[in-house]
Amino acid sequence: MDESTAPAIQIDELSRSFKGPQGRVKHALDKLSLCVGRGELVGLLGPNGAGKTSTAKILMTVLLPTSGQARILGHDVVREAQAARRVTGVILGGDAGLYARLSAVDNLLLFADLYGIPYREQKPRIRDLLDMVGLLGNERKRVESFSRGMKQRLHIARGLLHDPDVVILDEPSNGIDPVGARELRALIREQVRGGRSVLLTTHYMFEADELCDRVAVMRDGVKIAEGTPESLKKQTDGQVVLTVQVSGAGEGHVARLRALPGVRSVGLAERDGSQILDVHSGQETDVTAAVLAGLGGLPVLQVSKREPTLEDAYVSLISQDRT
Numbered sequence: 001m002d003e004s005t006a007p008a009i010q011i012d013e014l015s016r017s018f019k020g021p022q023g024r025v026k027h028a029l030d031k032l033s034l035c036v037g038r039g040e041l042v043g044l045l046g047p048n049g050a051g052k053t054s055t056a057k058i059l060m061t062v063l064l065p066t067s068g069q070a071r072i073l074g075h076d077v078v079r080e081a082q083a084a085r086r087v088t089g090v091i092l093g094g095d096a097g098l099y100a101r102l103s104a105v106d107n108l109l110l111f112a113d114l115y116g117i118p119y120r121e122q123k124p125r126i127r128d129l130l131d132m133v134g135l136l137g138n139e140r141k142r143v144e145s146f147s148r149g150m151k152q153r154l155h156i157a158r159g160l161l162h163d164p165d166v167v168i169l170d171e172p173s174n175g176i177d178p179v180g181a182r183e184l185r186a187l188i189r190e191q192v193r194g195g196r197s198v199l200l201t202t203h204y205m206f207e208a209d210e211l212c213d214r215v216a217v218m219r220d221g222v223k224i225a226e227g228t229p230e231s232l233k234k235q236t237d238g239q240v241v242l243t244v245q246v247s248g249a250g251e252g253h254v255a256r257l258r259a260l261p262g263v264r265s266v267g268l269a270e271r272d273g274s275q276i277l278d279v280h281s282g283q284e285t286d287v288t289a290a291v292l293a294g295l296g297g298l299p300v301l302q303v304s305k306r307e308p309t310l311e312d313a314y315v316s317l318i319s320q321d322r323t
């Protein structure tokens with residue numbers, strides 16, 4: 001396929017299984033099909049174990065699929081792995097992939113050599129990238145002295161060294177503080193504005209909502225929904241979310257609330273030292289009294305109602321699919 005006209009990423013019925021304990025087969029990915037168009041930013045969402053990282057690893061050519069196909073700018077990631085790698089930038093979260101005892105600039109020089117970037121071009125290119133990610137002034141410091149956010153910005157510079165058309169970001173904001181994460185989102189947006197195509201895996205729904213043109217939701221290796229963030233939110237039309245700030249709630253309470261008439265799904269999360277229960281129901285039934293009764297005397301700090309967000313649509317999708 002012609003590189004200039006092919007989609008950025010084309011995934012067709014991609015599967016990957018692993019042999020688990022006692023020879024049991026685990027389907028990490030089950031016939032995933034997904035397309036990322038030129039200049040598009042697509043998010044891959046899903047709970048732990050959904051298959052996001054397996055997908056990203058196959059696209060990065062570090063994991064072989066069991067069946068199916070994936071192409072980057074028309075290059076098959078198995079048969080034409082080298083060509084696929086040439087056009088792909090990989091940006092991972094966390095500490096892996098950088099040499100802690102080297103400075104930022106030495107890390108980039110090392111990777112520039114590995115990418116085969118001509119010597120004359122290396123220094124100006126590295127300077128531009130350090131400037132873009134806001135690390136000029138710190139480029140001679142060892143990476144081990146960097147904050148997580150600074151390391152993440154260096155990861156971005158590293159991933160863009162060879163000026164790739166397609167970028168894969170695997171959980172880029174994991175462990176980054178809110179300010180760092182906001183800067184990171186701005187950087188990602190800038191890349192897309194500059195013409196790059198991006199596949200982003202994330203756990204953070206507000207990040208996906210703010211950044212992505214389209215999202216695909218996965219669970220247990222299967223794509224269960226795909227659309228724009230707006231279209232997924234629309235699927236929750238007619239729903240309302242009752243938010244209860246509580247303490248001492250457990251899985252038993254959640255199960256009891258899930259069984260209440262009119263309740264569609266229930267999420268429980270820890271936030272700022274207390275628990276937040278999100279109870280989704282149809283607008284036609286007010287479940288407030290039944291929910292409070294269902295909590296059986298637990299201390300309730302606050303009760304409010306709100307419109308569904310992308311995170312609510314996601315929780316609703318994930319739980320609907322379980323039934």
Ligand SMILES: Nc1ncnc2c1ncn2[C@@H]1O[C@H](COP(=O)(O)OP(=O)(O)OP(=O)(O)O)[C@@H](O)[C@H]1O
Nearest residue numbers: 018026027028046047048049050051052053054055
């Ligand atoms: N090397 C492996 N051997 C066996 N099972 C694996 C291997 N890699 C992944 N899996 C399994 O495949 C499934 C999908 O894993 P994957 O890491 O792709 O999910 P994920 O959506 O990225 O999850 P997370 O958000 O936790 O990173 C999981 O059940 C995982 O345990």
